[in-house]
C-alpha cells in the first residue's frame with residue numbers, strides 16, 4: 001500500500017513506518033541482550049542528521065561514548081577518560097525519531113582500565129517493541145587522577 005503526505009506532514013504506512021522515513025527493508029528484528037544493562041535511551045532529532053538525511057555517525061559515536069562510560073564510572077569512582085574505541089560497527093542506519101536504546105556490559109577490568117561492549121537498538125517511533133540492532137562497539141576507559149595520569153581502579157569498586 002502506498003503512503004501519502006497529509007496536511008500535517010508525512011503519513012504512516014500500515015507497517016507503522018513514516019512515509020518520509022521508511023524502515024530499512026532488510027533490517028532484522030532481534031531480541032534485546034540479556035547480558036547487558038540498559039544505560040541510556042535517546043531520540044535523535046533533525047539537527048543530528050548528515051547530508052543524506054540519516055543520523056550522523058559522529059552523533060551516534062558520541063552517544064555510545066556516553067553510554068559506555070556509565071558502568072565503568074561505578075568502578076573508577078572518579079575522573080576517567082576514553083582511551084580507545086577498539087571497535088565500532090554501524091550495522092543499520094539510524095533515522096530521525098528512532099528510539100535508541102543503549103545496552104552496555106563490562107568485558108574486561110584491568111589495572112587502570114575497563115573495557116565495555118555497547119550495543120544500540122532502534123525502535124521505529126510508530127512500531128515500538130520491534131528492535132533493530134543498529135550499532136555495536138567496544139570502548140576502553142581509563143581511571144585518571146587530578147593530573148590526568150592513569151590511576152589504579154579501586155579494589156572495592158563494582
Ligand SMILES: CC(C)(COP(=O)(O)OP(=O)(O)OC[C@H]1O[C@@H](n2cnc3c(N)ncnc32)[C@H](O)[C@@H]1OP(=O)(O)O)[C@@H](O)C(=O)NCCC(=O)NCCS
Pocket residue numbers: 081082083084086109110111112113114140142144148149150
Ligand atoms: C588515557 C590516558 C591518560 C592513558 O595514558 P597512557 O600513558 O597511555 O596510559 P597507559 O599506557 O599506562 O595505559 C593505561 C591503560 O589504558 C590501556 N590502554 C592504553 N592504550 C590502549 C588502547 N589503545 N586500547 C585499549 N587499552 C589501552 C592500557 O592497557 C592500560 O590499562 P591497564 O592498566 O588496565 O592495563 C592518556 O592516553 C590520555 O590522556 N588520552 C587522552 C584521553 C582523552 O582525551 N579522551 C577523550 C578523547 S575524545
